[in-house]
Structure formats: C-alpha cells, structure tokens
Amino acid sequence: MIDPYEILGVAREADGAAIKTAYRKRAKSAHPDTGGDVELFSRLTTSYELLNDPLRRKVYDDTGYDAELADSKDLHGLVILETLVNEMILDERDPGSFDPVAAMRRKLTDKVVNARFHILEMERHRARIRNHLDRMGRKPGNDVLGRMLRARCGTISDAITKAETEIANIEQAYGMLDGYTYEIEAVAEIKDAAE
The missing domain is CATH 1.10.287 (Helix Hairpins)
Structure with a gap:
C-alpha cells in the first residue's frame, strides 16, 4: 500500500493548501514532460487526488486503504476480513470474554x-x-x-x-x-x- 502522505511529503494533519503546494512542488520534477518518472508522477497524482477528496481521505485515514493505491491482493484480503469484522461486531459476547x-x-x-x-x-x-x-x-x-x-x-x-x-x-x-x-x-x- 502506498502512503499518500509519505508520497507527497506532508503531515497527516495537512490542510488542502499544504497538500496542493506539496503536490505542485513534487509534480514539477516528476512530470514525464520534464524528464521525470512516469510511475512516480502517477503515484503523486493519485495521492493528491485521494487527499484532496474528503471522503476518500477519511476512508483512507480510518482504514489505511484506498482502492486506487492498494495492491489488488490487499483488496481481496480486505473483502474477506470485512465479513469477519462484521461477524465480530455482531457477536453478542462481551468484549474481553473471547478472542x-x-x-x-x-x-x-x-x-x-x-x-x-x-x-x-x-x-x-x-x-x-x-x-x-x-x-x-x-x-x-x-x-x-x-x-x-x-x-x-x-x-x-x-x-x-x-x-x-x-x-x-x-x-x-x-x-x-x-x-x-x-x-x-x-x-x-x-x-x-x-x-
């Protein structure tokens, strides 16, 4: 999983302006038209789009995953774990009484x-x-x-x-x-x- 905060070099508390500034600064050197790395530019753009979208950012902050940044193996694993988490939530036993x-x-x-x-x-x-x-x-x-x-x-x-x-x-x-x-x-x- 790619960490969009790390890719853009911003803190988790960064506001929209700080994210935009970091993206523009890094995108200049990574842009393919200026001899930059296509893969890095793609990750920068995806990271910026994620952090710029409040809903996607919240989901990422809450789960650590985003469909566009995650490895497909992780996504399949998450789907399986989601079912098990739902079962855990619905279990009527008291927390601490079972593992x-x-x-x-x-x-x-x-x-x-x-x-x-x-x-x-x-x-x-x-x-x-x-x-x-x-x-x-x-x-x-x-x-x-x-x-x-x-x-x-x-x-x-x-x-x-x-x-x-x-x-x-x-x-x-x-x-x-x-x-x-x-x-x-x-x-x-x-x-x-x-x-």
Whole structure:
C-alpha cells in the first residue's frame, strides 16, 4: 500500500493548501514532460487526488486503504476480513470474554482447509473424466461425447484455478492479521476453563 502522505511529503494533519503546494512542488520534477518518472508522477497524482477528496481521505485515514493505491491482493484480503469484522461486531459476547482475532484466524484456516479439500475432489473428478476419455473410442466425424467430456475437464480446471485464487486471497487476509493480539479478561479465562 502506498502512503499518500509519505508520497507527497506532508503531515497527516495537512490542510488542502499544504497538500496542493506539496503536490505542485513534487509534480514539477516528476512530470514525464520534464524528464521525470512516469510511475512516480502517477503515484503523486493519485495521492493528491485521494487527499484532496474528503471522503476518500477519511476512508483512507480510518482504514489505511484506498482502492486506487492498494495492491489488488490487499483488496481481496480486505473483502474477506470485512465479513469477519462484521461477524465480530455482531457477536453478542462481551468484549474481553473471547478472542475475536483468534476466531478470525480459525475461520480463515477452516476456509483454506475446505478450499483445498474441494480442489482435491475436483482433481479426482477431472482425473476420472480423463480416464474415461482415454478408454473411449472416438466416433468418426462428430465426437459429441468426447467434446462434452473435454468441456467438463475445462470447466473443472477453471474451478480449480478459481479455488486456488480464493486460497491465495484467504492467505493474504490471514497475513493481514499478523501482529494483532487480543487481551482476554482473567475472569473470562477462568470461566472458560470451568466450562
């Protein structure tokens, strides 16, 4: 994730005038027409647009993310975490009586395990179809069955690729939880142990 404040060289409390001044100063040297770096100029412009838009700036300040500045992997991870955060908010248990971060990690781990199992099942089905294809004599001319079976193999391969992408997104979300801890109240620990 690119930090727009760092890119523009302004403090988080900077007002619109300070942001505009910083952008103009840095954009002069980075502009491609004056021999500057195209990538840097693009990041400067995107950072300026983000900080100049009060709503986008608030979202960035609150979450640390902006769709235009974030790596697409981070965005997919955020979507997954958003669901888990909603579940945490809706959980009726008292804060401190359970560890929501550990619960999120468990749910993400379960999702990965389920997705991997699903991939194994799909690979088994695809292998069975290929085995049928290898054993089936081809009808001269219009090989309807062969085309249908090959199409099914293709569909299964696409589903496997989609599941592998989902695993990567879940792992990205899991990595975004690194470094978080949660303090459980001692009374809750004793109560949980007694139950």
